[in-house]
Amino acid sequence: MDERDRGIDERDRAIVNALQRGLPVCEQPYRVAAASLGMTEQELIDRLRRMLDERVLTRFGPLFNVERIGGVLLLAALRVPEADYGRVAACVNAAAEVAHNYRREHAFNMWFVLATETREEADRCIARIERETGLAVFRFPKLEEYFVGLELAA
Amino acid sequence: MTPDEPFALDAHDRRLIVATQAGLPLVPRPYERLAQELGMTGGEVMARMQRLLDAGVIRRIAAVPNHYALGYTANGMTVWDVPDARIDELGGRVAALDFVTHCYHRPRCLPEWPYNLFAMVHGKSRGEVEEKAARIAALLGAECRARDVLYSSRMLKKTGLRIVA
Numbered sequence A: 001m002d003e004r005d006r007g008i009d010e011r012d013r014a015i016v017n018a019l020q021r022g023l024p025v026c027e028q029p030y031r032v033a034a035a036s037l038g039m040t041e042q043e044l045i046d047r048l049r050r051m052l053d054e055r056v057l058t059r060f061g062p063l064f065n066v067e068r069i070g071g072v073l074l075l076a077a078l079r080v081p082e083a084d085y086g087r088v089a090a091c092v093n094a095a096a097e098v099a100h101n102y103r104r105e106h107a108f109n110m111w112f113v114l115a116t117e118t119r120e121e122a123d124r125c126i127a128r129i130e131r132e133t134g135l136a137v138f139r140f141p142k143l144e145e146y147f148v149g150l151e152l153a154a
Numbered sequence B: 001m002t003p004d005e006p007f008a009l010d011a012h013d014r015r016l017i018v019a020t021q022a023g024l025p026l027v028p029r030p031y032e033r034l035a036q037e038l039g040m041t042g043g044e045v046m047a048r049m050q051r052l053l054d055a056g057v058i059r060r061i062a063a064v065p066n067h068y069a070l071g072y073t074a075n076g077m078t079v080w081d082v083p084d085a086r087i088d089e090l091g092g093r094v095a096a097l098d099f100v101t102h103c104y105h106r107p108r109c110l111p112e113w114p115y116n117l118f119a120m121v122h123g124k125s126r127g128e129v130e131e132k133a134a135r136i137a138a139l140l141g142a143e144c145r146a147r148d149v150l151y152s153s154r155m156l157k158k159t160g161l162r163i164v165a
Helices: A011-018 A029-036 A041-053 A084-095 A119-132 B011-020 B030-038 B042-055 B084-095 B126-143
Strands: A055-065 A072-078 A099-106 A110-116 A138-140 B058-065 B073-080 B100-105 B117-121 B146-158
Touching: A011 A029, A011 A041, A011 B058, A029 A041, A029 B146, A041 A055, A055 B011, A072 A119, A084 A099, A084 A110, A084 A119, A084 B146, A110 A119, A110 B146, B011 B030, B011 B042, B030 B042, B042 B058, B073 B126, B084 B117, B084 B126, B117 B126, B126 B146
Parallel strands: none
Antiparallel strands: A055 B058, A072 A110, A072 A138, A099 A110, A099 B146, B073 B117, B073 B146, B100 B117
């Protein structure tokens, strides 16, 4: 019906839906998950490997919260004049501290996340971006994160 | 839920994180495999993983789908101006909607940016994102004083987070 059907079938979908919630820590976690999905452990492992190879899944494994071990994630945004967009994107992307950067359709048209070990490193990186681009960086630190119950249906 | 004190990793925890940040081994006994690589016992690896989970250092051991490959090609950051006094209650209710993948309270930057509640919404089309945003608006009701949706039109950079041993 559309490109969501490219390369994944109902059994893959069931895996994606179930395993977004997480696996228990135990000796044979794939066997436990496979049993509740009505498939063998080997089929589950083979399908996970294929979906990772085909980039249906971007990751499978422990999802770390770097803030819990003292790291800093900071969302920031810029209002970039269109004529200057390429230069500013190159400047922001050049910073190793920038983990992702997205263009969005809005006056605030560049949104990026800094991932650093300390707050001071984030501040220094932002000061450098402001100096090099001549633009004000708007900071949107997380004040509270609300628990997201579930996941996207595959 | 932001504990003040960072969780202190020891050298074994760090090695375990480095060994698993690319993924959990796809073998029937993944912790036994890690134990062999790291010179620990399978029991110790599992105990450490469970402790990191309990401490919130690991959110969960799970699959992360590529939204685009699942057909979720429209990505909208919906933003809302709601009263600070009620934001935790409202944020909790918005986050509980099954199509919201991230939900945060962030500061306003006045006068340019009046919004304090951010909820990420994915859809198979912009129309679907608009419908979902309308459901958030209905939930917020009169508490919503202003709103907007910012669609992503291009990924300019994406690197994984790197933790070094």
